[in-house]
Amino acid sequence: MPEKPNKLRVALISGAVIGAVSGIPGVSLINCCCCAGVWLGGMLAMYLYKQQFTEGMQPLESSDALMLGLMSGVVGAFVSTILSVLILVVLGPVEAEFLRSLFEKALERLAEEGSVPADMVEQFKDQLEQSIQDSARISGILGNLFITLIVYPIFSILGALLGYAVFRSKTPPQTTPAQ
Amino acid sequence: MSTPKRIYLAFLFLVASWCAGILLAPLLKAFGLGAGSFLYSWYAPICHQIDQRSLHLAGEKLGVCARCSSIYGSFLLVLLIYPLVQRLSSPSLPKRWWLFVAVIPMLIDVSLNVTGIHPSTVTTRAVTGVFFGAILPFYLMPPLLEGFSQAWHRLILRGGLFYARKAQQT
Numbered sequence: 137m138p139e140k141p142n143k144l145r146v147a148l149i150s151g152a153v154i155g156a157v158s159g160i161p162g163v164s165l166i167n168c169c170c171c172a173g174v175w176l177g178g179m180l181a182m183y184l185y186k187q188q189f190t191e192g193m194q195p196l197e198s199s200d201a202l203m204l205g206l207m208s209g210v211v212g213a214f215v216s217t218i219l220s221v222l223i224l225v226v227l228g229p230v231e232a233e234f235l236r237s238l239f240e241k242a243l244e245r246l247a248e249e250g251s252v253p254a255d256m257v258e259q260f261k262d263q264l265e266q267s268i269q270d271s272a273r274i275s276g277i278l279g280n281l282f283i284t285l286i287v288y289p290i291f292s293i294l295g296a297l298l299g300y301a302v303f304r305s306k307t308p309p310q311t312t313p314a315q
Numbered sequence: 316m317s318t319p320k321r322i323y324l325a326f327l328f329l330v331a332s333w334c335a336g337i338l339l340a341p342l343l344k345a346f347g348l349g350a351g352s353f354l355y356s357w358y359a360p361i362c363h364q365i366d367q368r369s370l371h372l373a374g375e376k377l378g379v380c381a382r383c384s385s386i387y388g389s390f391l392l393v394l395l396i397y398p399l400v401q402r403l404s405s406p407s408l409p410k411r412w413w414l415f416v417a418v419i420p421m422l423i424d425v426s427l428n429v430t431g432i433h434p435s436t437v438t439t440r441a442v443t444g445v446f447f448g449a450i451l452p453f454y455l456m457p458p459l460l461e462g463f464s465q466a467w468h469r470l471i472l473r474g475g476l477f478y479a480r481k482a483q484q485t
Contacts, residue, residue: 158360168363170383198462199469242367284360291361294455297462301408301454 140200141188147207150181154208154292155215158284161223161234164216171291174212178295179302181208186303198300205296209289216288217281236265318467319403319460326459327394334391337384341375354378368437382421385441389448397452406461409453417450 154177158164166173181204186196240261247257336354343351355364355378362379369376370384377384401407420443428435 170386171361198458199465202462297455297458300458302411
């Protein structure tokens with residue numbers, strides 16, 4: 137029976153998609169909904185992998201989904217960090233500035249309504265400025281890479297498992313039942 | 316203890332820890348402990364954490380927004396009762412369209428908000444998120460348990476082969 141298709145190529149493609157979705161300013165806001173971009177990346181990996189199967193090959197198994205999700209998540213974490221650094225170097229903190237303008241508008245509106253005291257608004261602005269500066273530091277970038285290296289594979293595995301459930305064949309292959 | 320049961324308990328522990336972190340972040344911040352800030356930055360890459368769109372505890376927003384909180388919360392609750400509803404060794408998955416049915420309330424809420432027909436509130440975000448979170452374990456658990464069982468048995472098989480070869484050599 138022919139071997140299963142290679143997972144590395146699919147993991148690199150879906151990891152690049154996860155990284156691009158998470159690293160490009162504006163597009164990355166999709167991850168604000170429970171890491172939806174990473175979930176979709178995991179599902180994409182499963183879809184692409186399933187497309188490579190031909191008749192007579194060993195059947196697609198759920199352990200393939202686990203491995204693909206893990207690999208895609210790790211690749212995605214590195215790609216997103218590299219992309220973020222490149223964008224930071226070339227364009228500056230675009231996304232942070234965009235988010236800052238949004239937050240500042242919301243804070244000023246709240247201050248006008250009287251929901252938040254004016255001195256508190258200034259305090260929030262200072263904290264925001266501090267977090268923007270921190271995100272541009274090497275420690276901030278490494279900290280972000282550390283978090284994404286844990287979080288992205290988890291969500292990518294869940295996405296790949298969901299992809300396995302959604303894209304599965306109607307007649308499931310004979311697999312060893314769990315004991 | 317059987318392998319799927321072990322995997323289920325490990326996954327349950329992970330999900331419970333994840334949800335506990337969401338609740339701990341505001342509590343630690345309210346008590347002025349630095350670990351609260353770490354937890355907020357832990358959840359930052361996966362959620363916007365906007366104060367007006369979040370549920371609050373001890374006067375502080377939760378680690379994630381209302382929609383995410385309800386998704387994770389309902390996921391954990393259904394995961395807790397999962398063994399009572401379905402056998403852990405059962406590989407059967409629900410029909411695909413149930414997943415789309417569960418996403419529809421969330422999509423309607425987002426669409427109404429984006430088009431300006433009806434602004435979504437913390438309540439609508441939380442309620443619509445519950446459906447999605449509650450259905451997910453039924454799609455994720457069978458392949459997760461099966462996948463880890465397969466990987467575990469392969470690992471044991473490889474270990475067995477390694478020791479068998481070693482025994483042959485000696």
